Amino acid sequence: MALYDKTAHELHDLLTTKKISAAELTADIFSRVEEMEDKIGAYLTLTRDKAEATAKLVDEKIARGDKISLLEGIPCAIKDNICTKGIRTTCASKILENFVPPYDATAYKKLVAQNSVIVGKANLDEFAMGSSTENSGFHTTHNPHDLERVPGGSSGGSTAAVAGGEAIFALGSDTGGSIRQPASFCGVVGLKPTYGRVSRYGLVAFASSLDQIGPITRDVTDCALVLNAICGHDDMDSTSTAAQVPDFTKSLIADVKGLKIGLPKEYFVKGIDAEIETAVRNVAKKFEELGAEIVEISLPHTEYAIATYYLIAPAEAATNLERYDGVSYGARVDGADVVEMMTNTRTEKFGEEVKRRIMIGNYALSAGYYDAYYLKALKVRTLIQKDFTDAFEKLDLILTPTTPNVAFKIGEMVADPLKMYLQDICTVPVNLAGLPGISIPCGVTKNNLPIGFQLIGKALDEETILKAAFTYEQSL
Amino acid sequence: MKISEQDIKTVASLSRLRIRDDEKDDVLFQLNKILTYVENLQELDTTNVEPTTYALPIQNVFREDKVKPSLDRELALSNAPLKEDGYFKVPRVLEA
Numbered sequence: 162m163a164l165y166d167k168t169a170h171e172l173h174d175l176l177t178t179k180k181i182s183a184a185e186l187t188a189d190i191f192s193r194v195e196e197m198e199d200k201i202g203a204y205l206t207l208t209r210d211k212a213e214a215t216a217k218l219v220d221e222k223i224a225r226g227d228k229i230s231l232l233e234g235i236p237c238a239i240k241d242n243i244c245t246k247g248i249r250t251t252c253a254s255k256i257l258e259n260f261v262p263p264y265d266a267t268a269y270k271k272l273v274a275q276n277s278v279i280v281g282k283a284n285l286d287e288f289a290m291g292s293s294t295e296n297s298g299f300h301t302t303h304n305p306h307d308l309e310r311v312p313g314g315s316s317g318g319s320t321a322a323v324a325g326g327e328a329i330f331a332l333g334s335d336t337g338g339s340i341r342q343p344a345s346f347c348g349v350v351g352l353k354p355t356y357g358r359v360s361r362y363g364l365v366a367f368a369s370s371l372d373q374i375g376p377i378t379r380d381v382t383d384c385a386l387v388l389n390a391i392c393g394h395d396d397m398d399s400t401s402t403a404a405q406v407p408d409f410t411k412s413l414i415a416d417v418k419g420l421k422i423g424l425p426k427e428y429f430v431k432g433i434d435a436e437i438e439t440a441v442r443n444v445a446k447k448f449e450e451l452g453a454e455i456v457e458i459s460l461p462h463t464e465y466a467i468a469t470y471y472l473i474a475p476a477e478a479a480t481n482l483e484r485y486d487g488v489s490y491g492a493r494v495d496g497a498d499v500v501e502m503m504t505n506t507r508t509e510k511f512g513e514e515v516k517r518r519i520m521i522g523n524y525a526l527s528a529g530y531y532d533a534y535y536l537k538a539l540k541v542r543t544l545i546q547k548d549f550t551d552a553f554e555k556l557d558l559i560l561t562p563t564t565p566n567v568a569f570k571i572g573e574m575v576a577d578p579l580k581m582y583l584q585d586i587c588t589v590p591v592n593l594a595g596l597p598g599i600s601i602p603c604g605v606t607k608n609n610l611p612i613g614f615q616l617i618g619k620a621l622d623e624e625t626i627l628k629a630a631f632t633y634e635q636s637l
Numbered sequence: 638m639k640i641s642e643q644d645i646k647t648v649a650s651l652s653r654l655r656i657r658d659d660e661k662d663d664v665l666f667q668l669n670k671i672l673t674y675v676e677n678l679q680e681l682d683t684t685n686v687e688p689t690t691y692a693l694p695i696q697n698v699f700r701e702d703k704v705k706p707s708l709d710r711e712l713a714l715s716n717a718p719l720k721e722d723g724y725f726k727v728p729r730v731l732e733a
Contacts, residue, residue: 400691
């Protein structure tokens with residue numbers, strides 16, 4: 162197996178036993194990038210010089226006999242809405258095409274502190290708004306499993322990089338499914354931690370009450386390693402939780418005996434691809450064989466989740482994106498006066514989907530419509546959250562498909578934004594409730610396209626998710 | 638129709654966006670489709686339901702009232718489209 166196809170923990174062993182050097186590993190990844198990038202297009206910016214410098218540093222440490230951390234020298238991709246000091250951070254938007262952040266996002270800084278090798282900044286849907294990377298202001302990323310298909314989104318560049326051997330792991334961000342859906346489309350592991358687990362400092366804001374950074378990896382063990390590296394309270398993010406961060410590698414135990422796993426009937430309705438339904442029901446059977454108890458449950462407000470999300474997220478986005486006014490950073494298009502300058506800048510530099518969401522958001526927040534749309538959505542959010550709270554009184558985990566269908570063809574859905582929004586049906590309720598959720602590969606369709614299942618846990622209980630995911634993975 | 642052409646104009650202006658004549662119909666069509674879809678929330682009785690703005694109950698996060706280093710002025714201005722004498726420069730707001 163080529164180096165670029167290995168997991169971080171395998172590579173760590175090869176590094177510490179001096180079977181390979183960090184420089185060799187970095188060179189191998191970049192030669193793979195050279196070979197594949199024309200076809201996949203996972204990246205917006207490559208940072209080879211920086212990567213090589215880090216690898217050299219790691220090799221010097223190894224030569225000195227210093228102990229290296231688990232992600233040290235391991236090549237990774239960073240979604241391009243995560244600020245990297247001195248490295249262009251575009252959010253795949255023309256409005257930030259030349260933006261070079263003056264500071265680091267906390268999650269990224271923690272990886273840099275571990276001497277992870279940064280390969281580059283990964284493509285996304287502009288400002289993380291989308292489910293396919295087709296809304297990127299620069300190019301569409303192609304799914305490594307079928308180049309005519311989307312990798313999913315919005316973290317499609319990150320998941321395609323990991324699936325295509327262009328990075329060993331990646332950071333993504335998930336507002337309504339943007340880690341889990343592309344992880345499922347690309348056949349990799351993607352986890353959205355509990356809201357507040359990972360600092361959002363330096364994550365360019367889309368919908369602040371929903372956004373969360375998380376790991377995209379090749380297996381569950383790597384997921385735990387990256388989670389260990391990025392979690393924790395941060396003074397720079399007042400919404401980051403002060404809760405203790407456990408050692409997530411302690412959850413890598415193959416044992417689900419006695420675990421109660423709920424199967425919500427609302428996630429297995431018409432519209433779900435039959436092959437996905439079969440695959441996920443087989444996962445449930447597997448968990449049962451391994452000693453877990455499967456319980457049929459109901460989350461009655463599921464059908465309202467998309468509407469709730471597509472009012473709350475655009476309302477928050479409209480507010481967050483007010484900052485792109487052509488004044489303090491980002492692009493500017495001149496105009497006769499300040500208002501015209503701002504209007505020209507935003508009209509020319511934002512893409513269609515971003516403008517659409519700003520319009521929906523401002524409409525939902527505007528006088529006369531606030532109560533009927535925005536406030537109503539916040540109340541329904543309470544009901545959706547309560548569905549989960551009630552269900553978790555008798556359960557440890559909830560098992561669902563990650564997506565209603567597998568990776569679709571590039572161009573297939575662009576003309577129908579609402580159809581694209583419905584892609585998020587299985588993932589948005591989790592963000593609305595602030596819970597952790599993971600997508601794990603569970604086979605392929607007859608056309609060889611990856612299928613993923615989702616495990617949802619109680620707030621701050623990533624440990625049970627990882628334990629069950631690990632158990633499933635080891636049983637294969 | 639949930640949203641009229643006049644509404645779109647108002648919202649675009651609030652959003653500091655301009656809708657071109659040739660895209661007006663499509664914008665109107667797509668926004669109406671989305672706003673019609675979200676109408677399903679009205680079926681639910683939410684009379685005694687409190688709104689949720691954040692999933693985690695975090696309130697009043699304080700820190701010590703201590704001066705800490707902040708972003709260097711030059712660095713803060715480094716991405717400005719236009720700057721002069723240590724300030725962001727914008728088109729004239731007041732008449733001379």
